[in-house]
Amino acid sequence: MIELTGSSLNLAQMNDIIYKEIGVSLNDEALERVNKSRAAVEKIVSEDRTVYGINTGFGKFSDVKIDEKDTKALQLHLIRSHSCGVGEAFPENVSRAMVVLRLNALLKGFSGIRAEVLERFAYMVNNRIHPVIPQQGSLGASGDLAPLSHLALVLLGEGFVWQDGLHVLAATIWNEHGMSPIVLEAKEGLALINGTQAMTAQGVVNYLEAESLAYASEWVAAMTMEALYGITDAFHPAIHEARGYPEQVDVAARMLDWLKGSRLTTIQGEKRVQDAYSIRCIPQVHGASWQVLGYVKEKLEIEMNAATDNPLIFDDGDTVVSGGNFHGQPIAFAMDFLKLGVAELASISERRIERLVNPQLNEGLPPFLSPEPGLQSGAMILQYSAASLVSENKTLAHPASVDSIPSSGNQEDHVSMGTIGARHAHAIIKNARNVLAIEALCALTGCSIRGAEQMAPKTRVKFDQLLEIVRPIEEDRIFTPDIEKLAQFLV
Known part of the structure; x- marks a missing residue:
């Protein structure tokens, strides 16, 4: 079990929760904070104080006062009306991450939600009850409203969950x-959907996959x-220490x-x-991508432990403040940056593929690694596929975060589009993985022709592992x- 406190969750733990299906438990001190925050909400309701989201409408309706008898209905209407996501569902691992991250954020004790709701979230994680959540429909400010509403629907017994790859009521x-x-009480619906957990959950999965791919690319x-x-001289430590980027130094050392x-x-x-640069500059290019990963990791681990609800409750309810912590700009920037870092891993890989197949560049290997040049095409169109994927990445790498469309009657007039950035980043990672898979096949064939017995001990291990999966190109x-x-x- 991994204990959630609201402030100490890291990416290594998320990896265990998502991929090793480790369960979660709730920290007692965190639950005390949650209970105090909930008591503050109940006091506000009983005193009929006007507080956004507790006894008012939402967005442009924030000036509409809601009677105490309607506060439960207000939350139910909120979740149902905001459940308008479209498109394919997020993968189940992203859904699982989303539940964990929303749970962890609410454990900070600033949202006024009951402990009972959080305990149900923990039960969902520990029993693999993962909501079916459409990917499209979030603007990435006011939180990931549509995706998180579909998550909240499951608590209400509405919507769908994953079961053996199918959608079940x-x-x-x-x-x-x-x-x-x-059954939601006052403010709980808003507490469930005001946040950045859709983009952050996809971002966490993106980072974990991108990190693994970056190591594999080496x-x-x-x-x-x-x-x-x-030529290995290009990896001499003195060259890289002379420039001073630690990530570049590390890549060069790993290559040697x-x-x-x-x-x-x-x-x-x-x-x-x-x-050529695609060989000689591996430490410089891959190292720069590792710098991107470092930046993304830092921002994700902050956001994973952030209070992103609105309003937030402080001082046992004496201070209830409406702000904008739900705005996804930090993660939007991080995801757009990640797109660039991973796209370049694919870009330089495709150039290495070209050198492996081009008879003018491949140091005497058969043209296009063909066993019978002319009669058989060999890896000719493998390079085409890699080039297509790299070109597609160039369009996906366009920053989502530079766009904004006003919403809610212009009350919410600047948004991050961070969830779009996160989704596009995952598409780039998938494309990059396929490019590196093509390079691996071509490199496997090239090393087979050269003589695997001459390979370095460590790369020979990888060569043998690849042989258990595929054959070199011995015929079309x-x-x-x-x-x-x-x-x-390569995952």
């Missing part, structure tokens, strides 16, 4: 578990270097480690004086299954 699931749906590039008799003991790599002047075949298998291996 939430009411059916609660019945199977012998539990009743939650050993794939190392195999390509061996297939092309690459992968290639240690190789009899296929060369030194400058042995075959040529220097390599349908390559799509190979790409899919290798992409899965």
Whole structure:
């Protein structure tokens, strides 16, 4: 079990929760804060104080006073009316992350929600009850209103949850578990949907996948270097220390480690004086992508533990302040930045693929790695596919965060579009993984031709692992299954 406190959740723990299905528990001190905050809301209702979202309408309706007898109906109407997401559902791992992140944010004790609701969230995580949440429909300010409303619907026994890859009515699931749906009290609907947890959940999954892919890109590039008799002098520590970027230094050191003991790599002047940039500048380019990952990690771990509700309740209810912590701009920027970092991993990979298949550049390997040039095309169209994916990434990398469309009668007149950025970032990661899968297949073939027995011990391990998944290009075949298998291996 991972204990949630509202302030200490990190990406390593999220990895365990999402991919290893570790359960969660709720910190006692956090629950005390939650109970105090809830008592403050109940006091506000009993005193008939006018506070946004408790006894007023929402957005442009914030000036409309709601009678005490209607406060429950207000929350129910809120969730139903805001559940208007469209498009394909978020993957189940993103839905799971979303539940955890919303739970963790509410545990901070600034939102006035009952502990009973949070305990139900924990039950959902621990019993794999994951809401079906449409991906499209969030502006990324006032929170991820539409996605989080679909999440909240499940608590109410409405909407759908994932079960064995299918969408099952939430009411059916609660019945199977012998539990009743939650009936929302004052402010609880607003507390559930004001937040950035959709973009942040997708962002967490993006980061974890991108980090794994960035490490994989290094050993794939190392195999390509061996297939092309690459020059290792370019990774000399002095070069990278002279520039001073720690990430660049680290990539160079890892590349030397992968290639240690190789009899296929060369030194400058042995075959040529220097390599092309896609080989020689691996530490500089990959290192810059690692800088991006570092930035994204920092912002995600702040946001994962942030209070993003509105209004927020302080001083046992004496201070209730409407603000804008739901605005997703920090994560919108981070996701747009992540798109650039991952797109460049794919871009430089595609250039290495070109060097592997181009007979003018591949140091004597068969043209297009074809077993029978002319009769068989070999890897010719593999490079086309990689080029197409890289080009598509260029359009996806357009920043979502520079766009804004006013909403709610111009009350909400600047929004982040952060959830769009997060979704596009995931598409870029998927494309980049396929590009690197193509490079891995080409590098596997090149090293097979050169002689795997001459490879470095560490890259030879990867070579053998790849051989368990696919064959080198020994004859023309349908390559799509190979790409899919290798992409899965790179996850």
